[in-house]
Amino acid sequence: MISLQFLLTALxxxxxxxxxxxxxxxxxxxxxxxxAAWSALGCTVGIVPALAAAALGLAAAMHASALLFNTLKFAGIAYLLYLAWQAVKEGGTLSVRAETKAGSGWVICRRAxxxxxLNPKLSVFFLALLPPFLSGSPETARAEMFLLGGIFMAMTFGVFLIYGYFAAQARTLLLESDRAMRWISRSFAAIFVxxxxxxxLERA
Structure with a gap:
């Protein structure tokens, strides 16, 4: 069940x-x-609802319900646009600037x-990713999905920590250029948009 193929695919x-x-x-x-560490934790915790929905069979029901899918989708779109605004807004939580006060860890975690x-495709993604690596036993399928999902979450947290660490290291170089900080913030905004x-464009 926990095979090298699964670990490489998840990675x-x-x-x-x-x-x-x-x-x-x-x-x-x-x-x-x-x-960055709080962000990595939040992104990892945010996987739990999608994993639970996939393991409990709720993802298929949501995928079949256009109303539920679109409600979650448009909430996700609005949130991504909000993050884009926070990247370019003066003093925004995602803007890159020299003088900044680190926000509350729990607030950062919640936002992440x-x-x-708010990603309706994540639970459907788990329905596609995990079943091929199950043992095939109906009695243990749900427990196996949670186990594989837990490994996926642990890998997510570790990799995101690495991404965040190198980003924080690069911060000291960016602080030397106001122009670079402005363009980085604009780039993040463009990516979120x-x-x-x-x-x-996603469809149920």
Whole structure:
């Protein structure tokens, strides 16, 4: 069940830059290592609802319900656009600037968690990723999905910590250039807008 193939597949998925990675890197550049660590934790915790929905069979029901899917999708789009605004807003939580006060860890964690919670495709993703690696026993299928999902979450947290650490290290170089900080913030805003656009194109 816990095979090398699963571990490599999960690692490949986790390493691929997505919304959570962008948020964690943005927090690392904007507020340092501590903020990046809280972001990594939040993105990991945000996986739990999608994993539970996949294991309990709720993901299929949501995928079949256009209303539920679209409600969650548009909430996710609105949140991504809000993050884009926070990246370019003067003093925004995601803006990269020299003088900044690290926000509350729990607030950062909650904001990061919402990225995955408001992604309606995540539970469907787990339905596609995990079943091929199950043992095939109906009696243990649910427990196995939670186990594999837990490993996926642990890998997510570890990889995101690494992304955040290097982003925080790069922060000291960026602080020397106001122009670089402005362009980095604008770039993050553009990425979040692009991610919102991609989510808008998703169909149940």
């Amino acid at each position: 490949f998925v986790v390493l691929a830059p997505g919304t959570g990675v962008v948020f964690t890197v943005a927090m690392g550049l904007g507020q340092g290592k501590r903020a 968690a919402l990225i995955n919670i 692009a991610l919102a656009g991609r989510l808008a």
